[in-house]
Amino acid sequence: MSAADPGHILKDTALVLRIAPVSNTSRIVQWFAVEHGKIATLIKGAQRPKSPFLGQFDLFYSCELLFYARERNHIHIARECTPLARRDRFRSDWRAAAAASYCADAVARLTLPDAPQPQLFRALETTLDELAEAGATEAALYWFELKLLEAHGVQPRLDACLDCGAALLPATRAPHFAMARGGLVCAGCAARGERGEPVASDALAMLAGWQASASPRAARLTQCTARQLGAMETLLGRFLQTHAELLPNSRSLALGLLRST
Ligand SMILES: [Zn+2]
Numbered sequence: 001m002s003a004a005d006p007g008h009i010l011k012d013t014a015l016v017l018r019i020a021p022v023s024n025t026s027r028i029v030q031w032f033a034v035e036h037g038k039i040a041t042l043i044k045g046a047q048r049p050k051s052p053f054l055g056q057f058d059l060f061y062s063c064e065l066l067f068y069a070r071e072r073n074h075i076h077i078a079r080e081c082t083p084l085a086r087r088d089r090f091r092s093d094w095r096a097a098a099a100a101s102y103c104a105d106a107v108a109r110l111t112l113p114d115a116p117q118p119q120l121f122r123a124l125e126t127t128l129d130e131l132a133e134a135g136a137t138e139a140a141l142y143w144f145e146l147k148l149l150e151a152h153g154v155q156p157r158l159d160a161c162l163d164c165g166a167a168l169l170p171a172t173r174a175p176h177f178a179m180a181r182g183g184l185v186c187a188g189c190a191a192r193g194e195r196g197e198p199v200a201s202d203a204l205a206m207l208a209g210w211q212a213s214a215s216p217r218a219a220r221l222t223q224c225t226a227r228q229l230g231a232m233e234t235l236l237g238r239f240l241q242t243h244a245e246l247l248p249n250s251r252s253l254a255l256g257l258l259r260s261t
Contacts, residue, residue: 099136157183
């Protein structure tokens with residue numbers, strides 16, 4: 001029961017999701033770690049001039065983290081951390097920083113503590129790398145949302161009609177999206193039964209391609225019109241809200257900044 005009981009020591013690779021002050025010099029850092037999922041660590045005296053943690057962690061860094069596991073209150077104690085990727089662009093490019101904040105916020109909201117999600121870890125890490133290297137684009141965020149939904153087990157079905165199974169891409173007739181069922185219904189089935197919302201088939205074809213892509217680079221390099229991006233924003237936003245109960249302010253903030261000149 002001793003407060004000084006250090007617990008056992010663990011090591012992981014982790015991304016910094018959030019940093020919260022607990023005093024003038026101490027911080028609670030929320031991490032998304034490969035093997036431990038979302039965890040929080042206390043870093044005592046993190047801001048003191050002689051702290052070994054000074055400069056070793058910041059928002060959206062990848063770090064090698066050593067920590068003492070605490071079973072009781074879910075706040076572990078950081079022992080050591082070493083940055084593996086700093087992603088310096090986020091310190092000067094506010095659009096990229098807002099986009100990264102949305103991605104980190106979405107992961108923090110959709111994950112439970114101490115539950116590893118290596119697929120989602122890779123999606124977040126890949127997206128942060130992309131944003132840090134090439135700057136933020138709306139398309140890269142939509143790629144991330146598709147991967148977030150896939151890791152959450154609720155990705156939209158964009159390749160075939162939910163009712164008759166007919167392949168819909170490349171679409172020749174405007175399909176309908178049945179939001180509650182999470183997928184497309186062909187024009188024929190929509191005329192006979194449930195009518196979804198009409199969606200732009202060109203934007204759907206892009207999203208279907210990005211679903212199959214392992215990197216957001218493909219999305220960034222796709223030439224999208226403002227109309228197509230607007231269709232994706234609406235479709236994915238409503239999908240996230242319906243199937244993941246996720247509609248954070250950080251999303252509209254990031255998308256608003258990306259559209260401002
Ligand atoms: Zn059909």
